[in-house]
Amino acid sequence: MTTGLASAQDGIDINERFQQVRKQSLSLVEPLSAEDCALQSMPEASPAKWHLGHTTWFFEQFVLRRYQPDRPWYAEGWDYLFNSYYQSVGPMHARPRRGVLSRPALAEVLAYRQRIEAEVSDLIADRPQDIELSRLITLGLQHEQQHQELLLTDIQHLLWCNPLQPAYRSRPVEPVAGAKGGNELDFVARSEGFAEIGNEGIEFGFDNEFPRHRDWLPAHALGNRLITNGEYRQFIQEGGYRSAALWLSDGWATVQREGWDRPLYWAKDLASSFTLLGEIELDDAAPVCHISFFEADAFARWAGARLPTEQEWEVAAAAQPVRGNFRQRGSLRPLPHQPVRGAVGQLYGDCWEWTASPYVGYPGFKPLAGSLGEYNGKFMCGQWVLRGGSCVSPEDHLRASYRNFFYPADRWQFMGLRLAKDLP
Template sequence: MQSVISSEFKLLDNYQRVRAQTQFLCDPLEIEDFVVQPVIDVSPLKWHLGHTTWFFENFILAPNVEGYKVFHPKYALLFNSYYISAGDRWSRENRGQLTRPTVKEVFEYRDYVNQHMSNFLMEGVSDEIAEIVILGINHEQQHQELFLYDIKRILGDNPLYPAYREDQIAVKRVKSNTDWLKIPESIYEIGFQGKGFHFDNEEGVHKVFLHAYQIGSSLVTNGEYIEFINSGAYTSHSLWLSEAWDWVNKNNICAPRYWEMIDGEWWHYTLYGFEKINSGDPLCHVSYYEADAFARWKGCRLPTEQEWEVACNTFSPKVSNKGNFVEENNFRPIQTEDHNFFGNVWEWTSSPYVSYPYYNPPAGALGEYNGKFMVNQMVLRGGSFGTARSHIRSTYRNFFHPHLRWMFSGIRLAKHI
């Protein structure tokens, strides 16, 4: 989580901006929406609000503000997520059991911590404390995206298909023109270099040898995936990894998350309600298992995370202003005029989530942020329409278990030359 703090960095402004974005995401919701937890992977929305607030209270205010009084002595128990070093935690699967604190009380908690954080930051802080504040800001941006995953899961399984937002923006859809981008055989450097915020799991710059390969110039679309479905792929065991085939049959999987066939046409739930699928939009809500099977069906494969990073640095070295991020308020994946390496949907890679060489997590509770999860998960790259533009970079490593698909996940293909 190392960063370089300059005198021009407006820490308070960035803190207030990110906290205001969380409020913006809450504005369309009803009180009842904040308290539901349908499955263990989904947290009640009020828990996200409490947890991101607890982060600042626990790691910034309590240890650094003389005489600071925590808002409630048991909120640390309720809103600690997985930081064992920070104390006891309420069980993740039981977060939805708690009707108290009320949503109103959780917002009062946020207001209380916001006021104390503002007073603290206006006085100026050391670089060491500023780094933790910046980590907290990026941590909240991660939870803003999780917030969108979770509200879509909560509303998307409701038979009324209620819309999260009504203020849909008219977008000019760009036609997908899939081609192949070629990367020559060479030795490349992987990992974060230079100045600026990054997570500890991006550290450990190291060299990798890559054979020549090709990577798709755009994301796989809904229309392409419909062809995969129509081919009978979900009933063809030869396309699937053994564990994936068991998952398909045990869970009766026959299409991406939120898809439904009605009168011979595919529909899906979106954050704007139930809609007919646009075949040209980027595919979203597929598991690693599905991404791998689709790639195999196309005679291709998924890129490794190293191949993805090199291709991104080669063809999209900077985060494009044309990318589809949460700031655009589209709240859906759409094809854009660039190669879509950043924004729209997270892209599955074939790489397991493991540490880089020389990886050295920080000491204490913050060392639990990433490293302890480096097992049985796969890496995704690039961000999504729920990601903040300021939050993403080519070295960013997201990770999920291979069966999950409630997040905004899609596919980019690769193949050998």
């Protein structure tokens, strides 16, 4: 198994790549105030300030202290504040209480980032041929890109909770024209057969993408695009949230307990939705977003279909380049797609796609050695796999083998769905 080499990233020098990703994180907080960066709107989210500190702690803990074991911590107690879930390296501040960390101040966290960046950059310069160092840096950058997406989704939830519902960015970048017609849902068939699943080891991959292995895929068909707001509204209007027969037992219990009757962020009149750009009119042709696995599964049942397995999704995606509506496009919301009949499209970007696959290890899975083995493997219980990335994912962070995972009731991330069907 490999964790990938930094040199595989478009030939960019590892130090240049390090500086590039770190600057991207800072650019995400530019529209925010210090107060915005300190608040936490729910236990599952984290303050933007904490994301900035934690991604820096990662480099201090797993890079600098690995090469300089006697190096003192940057500041006393910060190893406790910014550890997330790495039990093997020490205790950590409780996740639901990250929002009470008024200190260190944002300016102090930014100074921390600057100092650690300088030390890591010097280390890279001193060890230009160190393959293991390049791998650790690459892992740290991939980890930081995950937190860049989390920072935006957490900020969206925070701003939505504010009665004023302010926009993260008030002047949206105009997107390329979306679908104006001919957006019919079509199913693209694939015959049965064996398929190679998982990361080939040529590019970076997290440990949960390995080992590459053969899976048998029965004959099936995938929807040629994501399900839209208009289609999901029809599900609501036809009683989708009132029909227990459509829901898994835990899903129905969640609907009753939480009072769900529409996707997160949708207005009661089903005409608008809160986004990073503020409240905007729902585009019926754009993908439905911010729905849980339970909601995606219920919709699929209502539509006479099912969710695709992650293997079915990966086989379709592996045949295509990684292109789509990602963060770099600047839309910060899912956009309509003009499907091509007979082709599976919209596989990357817009919304993470819920699959029918539980998050478990592949046959022969082995976590990374040491503390980094806590990164993915210990979460392989009770969660479901999502694929494809979203409109706030960094484009150069995605690949066909990438496996995201969340609990089935989660929906504050950019989560949508695609339909699949069994074929005789």
